[in-house]
Amino acid sequence: MKTYQTEQIRNIALLGNTGSGKTSLAESMMYEGKVIDRKGTIAGKNTVSDYSEIEQQNQRSIFSTLLFTEFNNSKLNIIDTPGSDDFIGAVISSMYPVDLLVMVVNAQYGVEVGTEIFNRHAERLNKPMILAVNQLDHDKANFDVTFESIKQTFGKKVVIAQYPLNPGASxxxxxDVVTMKMYKFNEDGSREELPIPDSETDKANELHNALIEAAAENDESLMEKYFEQGYLTEDEMRSGLSTGIKNREIIPIFCVSAHKNVGTKRLMEFIINVGPKPNHSPMLDNDSSKPIACDASAPTSLFVFKSTVEPHIGEISYFRVMSGKVTEGMxxxxxxxxxxxxxxxxYVVAGKNRNKVTELVAGDIGATVKLKNTKTNHTLCGPGLDFTFANMMFPDPKFRTAVKPKNEAEVxxxxxxxxxxxxxxPTILVEHSKELKQIIVSGQGEFHLNILKWQITNLHKLDxxxxxxxxxxxxxxxxxAQADYRHKKQSGGAGQFGEVHLVIEPYVEGAPDPVKYKVNGKEINLNIRGKEEINLEWGGKLVFYNCIVGGAIDARFMPAILKGIMEKMEEGPLTGSYARDIRVAVYDGKMHPVDSNEISFKLAGRNAFKNAFKEAGPKIMEPVYDVEVLVPSDRMGDVMSDLQNRRAIIMGMGSDKGFEIINAKVPLAELNRYSTTLSSLTSGRATYTMKFASYEQVPSDVQEKLLKAYQEQEEEE
Structure with a gap:
């Protein structure tokens, strides 16, 4: 394969809801570029993109797949992405190395929830976009309704570049209102360029003028020419469209049937002629002290946007050449x-097919194998450079589960x-929780983590x-509350003795140090001799006061008392959970000249604290999350009802681009398998995000259940 120069390269990612036809469009593009001799199908399980066993089983994209095609003396790098929100990590990591997003919209359904989700991330990353309305050959295809839903979501930036003459099975x-031609496709796959029929002239002219106006608005000189002449040349219009697309001021709509190969060639022509070039696109954020240019003559830098391990090959690193050029053996x-x-x-990559090359230049995308210490989000630099590109940013997880091997020896x-x-x-997060005594795996949804389970079980043979x-x-x-505890043990020889008297109270930020307490009618005066303020690893504070006077407890035993209290803070008296936000004042006690030792006072402090805790109006706090649900209006009632059953507090509601938004605070305990329930309630049309908000007291009935469950667990153990 020849080395393509920066100006000859275009980088795109295909985005869209599950079932929109991204993989079929990628097949059509590779077929047009003669990279493949025949098009595969999802049903036939023989597409270049969805080549893994699990994708073929599910008949949908699960991983992002790098592809390429050659067309009109240009190289088009294509990343086919999953259509499910569960795999948003693969979608986002595909947006970073490309210069243009092609959002594929199903002509049967118009804008779907996946379209909206992916568009939000595209806006955040400021990525240029064009729209491809696919499956116009389906019986239920409706371009007009689809266009209305697109306008509602994408707003005034949308302009029609093409519209179908006969949507449906035929x-x-x-x-095409860019070239002002009619394109007709014959059964043998050939394409005819014909004059626009008289019946369509007025409509085509109107849309053509709208397109010219949109193009002219992005360039003052073009705007002046348009006002003076009343028209723009095709080259001038291309220039204006290119600027508008690059600045996200224009989002043109194209018509395709990937299945029939209708419109693919024209779409590719537009991307190559008008789409952003790598050296005209913004550079990824980085910490370099000097500007980094996408220039083949500059020093070399690469950004690794994906890493994967494949059988018989090992680790594959996918990268974009950000500057300079990279050669084999470098x-x-x-x-x-x-x-x-x-x-x-x-390598240049087309699915599982890797074609060896000797050189890749700035702006190109490729892969290499068996790098020792390089992972996703890493930057590789040539001599003279020492900087990193900013890490890709991913959404917070919204589904969590505990995982364990069936054979404990395989932990x-x-x-x-x-x-x-x-x-x-990177959207799979793993935590070995000391607190919960579990391995917690978090991801973007139940399906996401079920795929992980399938891989571990089937590919790595671990149940x-x-x-x-x-x-x-x-x-x-x-x-x-106040408590005292005497630990006394005598079993021949030296015994154990330690007695601790203490007072505990809630910790309040900014409160003055205690001077005296009145507990159960008894007044306790304090003389503070020492104070330790401990920021707890799990949040909150413990403040420990040494108020011992007259040598009732030797100072050398105070650390042991604190250690005993900390042990019980780590395993709370109510449910074994972490305790927090407590002040403890040790004000009296007794010791024995022979039998007192550190272990005695550690146990005395631990048990005195435990007894006082249970008398101090103990409360269980639970993690509460801010949840935002994006739901179609016709399913709003079902989703609201389900949230209320989950003890949610609705904080507000709104709407955005055809979807309703519900903001609520929901206890984490009630969010188990919520993604699955939400998908079931809305036929997969809704999505949500969740983020930790705070710890709040659980209701009394919930606390009673938790106490009873913990007591039963302790009795079993």
Missing amino acids: FNSFI DLTNANNSTKERLSQL EKLSELLHRAHEED IEYIPPRIPYRETITKV
Whole structure:
């Protein structure tokens, strides 16, 4: 394969809801470019893109797939992306290395929830976009209704570049208002360029003028010419469209039937002629002290946007050449960890097919294998450069589960596989929770984590099971309480003796140090000799006061008392959860000249604290999350009702581009498998995000259930 120069390269990602036809469009593009001799189909399980076993089983894209095609002396790098929100990580990581997004919209359904989700991320990343209305050959295709839904979502930026003449089963022609031609496709696949029929002239002229106006608005000189002449040449219009698309001021609509290969060639022509070039697109954010130019003559830098491990090959790193050029056998430095890497082999990639090349220049996308210390989000630099590109940003997880191997001896192997899964997909988060005594895996949805389970079970032959995750409750107190405890043990020889008297109360930020307490009618005066303020790892504080006078307890035993209290803070008296936000004042006690030791006072402090805690109006706190649900209006009632059943507090409602938005605070304990329920309630048309908000007291009935469950668990153990 020849080396394409920067000006000859275009980089696109195909986005769209599941079922919109992205993979079929990618097949059509590769077929037009003669990269493949025949088009595969999803049903036939023989597409270049969806080549993994799990994708073929599910008949849908699950991973992003790098592809390429050659057309009109240009190279078109294509990334086919999943259409489900569960795999949003693969979609977002595909947006970073490309210069143009092609949003594929199903002509049967118009804008779907996936369209809206992906558009939000495109706006955040400020990525240029064009729209391809696909499946116009379907019986239920309706271009007009689809266009209305597009306008509602994308607003005034949308302009029609093409419209179909005969949408439906017989679809084979459309009017292109850029070139002002009618394109007709014959059964043998050939394309005819014909004059616009008289019956369509007025409509075509109107849309053509709207397109020219949109193009002229993005360039003052073009606007002046348009006002003076009343028209723009095709080159001038292309220039204006190119600027408008690059600045996200214009989003043109194209017509395709990927299945019939209708419109694909014309779409590719437009992308190559008008779409953003790599050297005319913004550089990714970076910490370089000097501007980085997408120029083949500049020093070399690469950004790794995806890493994966494949059988018989090992680790594959997918990268974009951000500047300079990279050659086979080149030595580069990983700027993230200062290690050296040799790119022993370079490939251009079409699914599982990797074609070896000797060189890739700035703006191109390729792959290499077996890098030792380079992962997703890493930057590789040539001599003279030492900077990193900013990490790709991914959404917070919204589905969590606990996982364990069926054979306890394989915990270490499971940990290794989960670590590798996170490196391949940063939206999979893994936590070895000391608090919950579980391995917690979080992802974007139940389907997302079920795919992970399938891979571990089928590809790595490790049987695992998902179990409900425990909830990280917190325990605290609401009033003052006093307790004392004597630890005494005599069993021949030296014994154990320690007695501790203490008072506990809730910690309040900014409150003055205590001087005296009145508990159960008894007044306790304090003389503070020492104070320790401990910021707890799990949030909140413990303030420990040494108020011992007259040598009742030797100072050398105070750390042991604090240690005993901390042990009980780590395993709260109510449910075994972490305790927080408590002040403890040790004001009296007793010791024995022979039998007192550190263990005695540690146990005395621990048990005195435990007894006082239970008398101090103890409360269980639960994690509460801010949840935002994006739902079609016709399913609003069902979703609201379900949220209220989950103890949600509705904070507000609104609407955005045809969808209703519900903002609520929901306890984490009530969000287990919520993504699955929401999908079921809305036929997959709704989505949500969740983010930790705060810890709040659980209702009394919930607290009673938790206390009873913990008591039963302790009795069993």
